[in-house]
Amino acid sequence: MRAFLSTLVLAAASTLVSAAPPATGVDGTAHDLSITGLNSVTMATRSCVFCHTVHNAGGGSGSKLIPAWNHTTTVSTFTMYNNTNHPGASLKGTVDSQPTGPSLACLSCHDGTVSVGSLLIAPSGGGNTTYISARGGVSPGTGRISSGAALIGTDLSNDHPVSITYQDNLDASLQPAASLSGVRLYPENVTGAKVQCSSCHDAHNFGSPGTTAPFLRVTMVGSFLCKSCHKK
Numbered sequence: 643m644r645a646f647l648s649t650l651v652l653a654a655a656s657t658l659v660s661a662a663p664p665a666t667g668v669d670g671t672a673h674d675l676s677i678t679g680l681n682s683v684t685m686a687t688r689s690c691v692f693c694h695t696v697h698n699a700g701g702g703s704g705s706k707l708i709p710a711w712n713h714t715t716t717v718s719t720f721t722m723y724n725n726t727n728h729p730g731a732s733l734k735g736t737v738d739s740q741p742t743g744p745s746l747a748c749l750s751c752h753d754g755t756v757s758v759g760s761l762l763i764a765p766s767g768g769g770n771t772t773y774i775s776a777r778g779g780v781s782p783g784t785g786r787i788s789s790g791a792a793l794i795g796t797d798l799s800n801d802h803p804v805s806i807t808y809q810d811n812l813d814a815s816l817q818p819a820a821s822l823s824g825v826r827l828y829p830e831n832v833t834g835a836k837v838q839c840s841s842c843h844d845a846h847n848f849g850s851p852g853t854t855a856p857f858l859r860v861t862m863v864g865s866f867l868c869k870s871c872h873k874k
């Protein structure tokens with residue numbers, strides 16, 4: 643059964659690769675939490691399982707945040723970047739009262755309140771809290787991201803707005819939604835769709851240092867990432 647599941651997951655990986663630009667993949671990155679990864683959580687030999695399961699992704703709140711979501715969803719209360727919480731903001735878009743979709747998925751590890759190994763359906767190879775080689779800001783005791791740059795926390799008022807609608811119809815300084823390339827809105831590139839963490843980041847590809855790292859969809863060189871959405 644395990645081998646069968648792995649085959650399915652590999653099939654998903656090749657679909658992803660064919661649909662995306664040249665991919666460096668999850669393996670070996672900070673998002674590889676398998677036994678051979680940088681933040682080994684269990685004896686699990688699979689890396690996708692820490693975010694996805696192929697079956698029964700139901701159960702647990704927010705289980706449809708991303709395709710086949712397999713991680714415990716944070717229940718923190720977040721301070722959003724919006725015209726009320728961010729002095730000087732003049733957003734035309736509508737900000738959700740709390741993070742939604744892929745942003746809530748990212749924050750389920752990056753707000754630091756949930757163990758990175760806390761899964762809806764655990765892989766074989768041990769409990770969820772055995773950190774074999776925790777690195778960076780991951781606490782070997784709790785398995786939570788507890789320090790360092792990867793700790794985004796629950797105050798998002800000092801981060802780029804997320805879970806906000808893209809209103810190129812109201813804000814003329816935004817590129818036309820339909821013309822966006824590389825970056826992406828959710829569920830698709832149309833006016834009123836949302837900017838999420840994964841609009842700028844691709845959790846699957848670490849990228850190249852100095853250009854598309856860490857996990858960026860397009861290069862930061864020449865502020866290309868920013869100009870992908872902003873005309874200035």
Ligand code: HEC
Pocket residue numbers: 651652654655657658668673674689690691692693694708709744747748840844845846
């Ligand atoms: C650290 C978390 C994480 C890991 C590990 C991870 N994913 Fe994902 N995956 C996401 C998130 C978040 C999304 C939704 C956001 C997006 O579209 O990128 C997603 C979306 C996808 C999608 C849908 C893509 C699309 O364009 O709609 C596929 C297919 C996928 N993942 C496959 C995989 C495979 C295969 C692996 C293992 C090699 C994997 N993922 C590992 C977080 C992860």
Ligand code: HEC
Pocket residue numbers: 672673681692693713744747748749750751752758759777778779780787789790792839840843844845856857
């Ligand atoms: C299953 C838990 C988990 C999820 C879900 C997750 N991450 Fe991470 N992420 C990690 C861990 C663990 C690290 C490494 C932390 C460290 O080294 O201090 C990390 C590191 C990163 C880094 C920094 C990499 C580096 O080496 O500088 C970025 C950027 C990042 N994640 C973005 C995202 C985004 C965006 C999402 C959602 C699309 C996401 N992550 C979802 C666990 C997760």
Ligand code: HEC
Pocket residue numbers: 745748749752791792793794801802803804837838839840841842843855856858862867
């Ligand atoms: C508008 C684009 C954009 C959005 C939206 C965005 N990020 Fe980032 N993120 C970046 C860029 C660019 C960097 C690299 C910054 C640098 O190296 O100076 C980065 C860096 C990071 C890092 C690594 C921090 C470090 O200094 O190593 C993490 C972790 C991260 N982002 C997570 C997230 C999460 C979680 C969300 C959603 C709540 C998010 N990002 C939303 C563009 C974005």
Ligand code: HEC
Pocket residue numbers: 730731732733734735736802803806807808809813816825826827837841842867868869870871872
């Ligand atoms: C995926 C599209 C996208 C990308 C990429 C992006 N932004 Fe944004 N950004 C937006 C949207 C949408 C808004 C909200 C605009 C509005 O509602 O008026 C916004 C808002 C902002 C604001 C706040 C403006 C205010 O009135 O408070 C700043 C500052 C900003 N972006 C800077 C950046 C920088 C710097 C980068 C590159 C690191 C970047 N953005 C990348 C879509 C994006």
